[in-house]
Amino acid sequence: MNPNNPTEDELTEWAFSEKEWPDQNWDLFLVWHGRFDWYIRLAEDYTCPKRQFFIDLLYYVVGYSFKKTEVDTDALLLRLVKEAQNVKSKEVRIWRHKIKLLKSGDLVFIQEEWWSEPSSAT
Template sequence: MKILFRDVWNPTSLEISEWAYSNEKIPDQDWELAVNNYENIPMICTFIEDEKCCHTAFFLSSLYVFTGDIVRSNDVKEIEKLSVLLSKLEMRAKSEKLKDWIKRSKYLLQHPKSYDYAYWGLSSKYVY
């Protein structure tokens, strides 16, 4: 069954969810950039913690990209918004993978000069 996206670069949460539980390949190169936004992060976290999700590594990598992009932007409001989100997610996180992302993200927010694309960019070494 091929999942159809209305617009692969602006996927709906339903489309992302359907893809998460499919065996389909990534719909487009660098698709992490398409799924990353504040509204999707809680959903992405549930995928990472669900053993039935077929694409946990992809979604975990997308979280590292999300954090890295925000830190690189040096946008104070966005950094604060991510900090608040991380604190909320920290209370609910169950998996070590998700807890590690939260811990590493909080560290990076406090130490932005430690940013390294190899870990916070596409194909994060923290994941792959």
């Protein structure tokens, strides 16, 4: 597998394996790869052994967008909300809700607080 450009099959195979990260920058490569629909699907799959990795990756994507000036954060947040439109898992719904709060201005992005869970999600 090419860690900085995995196919959907390779990513899924890794997600359901016992294998360690294929590269120390695996999470960053996946952010750059930008297949958020795959990441959301795997974060929602309760049978996926690496489900928590993908939930964490979704948070990392948003945090990364706020740190990098070359990323159009507004466009990315809009894309993520759209791609997560029909999510069912509580953890991914909370993530989506927090993005909506960021977009509306009801939540200010603070790196240290980004990972904490709000009291409710819609």
